[in-house]
Amino acid sequence: MITAYAAARWDLALDDLFLAVGHRFGRVELCRRNVTTYAVLAPVVRENTRQPTEQAGHPTPDGLQHLLAGSRWKLDDIRGDVREYVTDKVGEAGGVLITDDTRFIENGITSAGVQRQSSGTADRAETCRIGVLPAYASARGRALAGRGVCLPKSRTEDRER
Template sequence: MTQDHDTAAAATIALERYRDRFEDLMGEVAGCFPRRETRRTFREMTEGLLMELQDVNCWTVAEEVGHPGPHRLQHLLSRASWDDRAVLDQAAAWAVQWLDDGEGVLIADETGDEKSSTDAVGAGHQYSGSLGGIGLCQVAVHLSFASNVGHTVIDRALYLPRDWAGDEERRELTGVPEDLLFATKPQLAAALLTKAVADGIRATVFAADEVYGSREVRRTCRALGLGYAIAVRSNHKVTTPGGAGTVLALGVAGSMLAAVPAQAAPMSDKAIAHQMIKNPAQFAAFNNIVSRESGWNHTATNASSGAYGLVQALPASKMASAGSDWKTNPATQIKWGLDYMNSRYGSPVGAWNFWQTHHWY
């Protein structure tokens, strides 16, 4: 009976943790919906999509969440006013803050969605790995964030084939935006990578299959300070700068995996903290506070109060007790922040518990 009780207790704790995080996520994206009714429908649809349904569509989701029909969900997707781009960006940032252990990897891949006609935007006879060959489908390039903690999709871009991009009549009939032009899958991946880094999502390496083994993607990685592991054709030649790194060639299904560090990329502030804080629970609490206080920007300054750095010390000069380089060295700021949390709250976990109640510490 003891084992059964332990199992039940663990399941209860997991369910409570899931509910807490779901509520946290819904709070993060609430501002993207101008109407309460739209926000509630989005919440219900999200709950339905997280259920284990054999078929996922507006009819099955509506039935599971207690709607009399699919009309509210269909209205949400086709006519309701809300900012889906903002929802995606904020949900991605929220997810990454839980998954980021300082050694994150960005991964690009495409997925085909089978269609019955070419009426859907971008649909055509094209290759899709999920279909096992060429079929009538839409194809989208996805960017995922992965770490030792877990993984999630953080962005996507629809692949618009050349025949679609150049067909003005079909574009007008289906409402394709004027600024959506033809771009290759590597170009889409490079754009997604650039946006992710600009949005503050930090990773150490980019990984992809041979579809994305173009020079443009590799140049983008180097410009963003990312190492990369990209599969390329077996006859593809890779040139590396002298001394910048070596090429690791591995036979993988007839192709070559080229792992080329762009350069010795500096360790992220979060990775430094992860090395300094060995206890996972304490690091998670420290991460929660710093993510909200400064977004892991060691030069962040509060224009109103003058609070500064990763832990938003006030006055900022207090951090000088940890080192004279406190203005520029994230490790010094982390050391001071840890000392402060330990002395005032007993630990970062104690500080995080206080922060959740008062939204400061």
């Protein structure tokens, strides 16, 4: 369970992060609201943008949909800002980079990297994708440091696909 104290600290940290990346967006406050809606409501099942926006009490998912599909911002620039933010906030000489794979059960086979393979969580072969999630940790804190999808050999060798 998330305490009120922890939620308040996360909110302050998110404000601090937006000071670092906000200049990348045209309408910073609207962007912040939409990112917060999507990120903070992690326990909400997210099939699309409707579930988190309904849970947050917004009348429509239009703002979040615009942020994800219509806004113009450069991901590499934001990644650089976030990397600098993480380095400043939690970076130190004794820090370590941790890389782990996480398997996500998926329906269908049209998404990148999805195929029938060992899912780990289901303890049997399932239709899933494998995500690679590097994280950085130090005595000052921890943060995700990137993300990627493992493409199975069957997908990389399938030229038509």
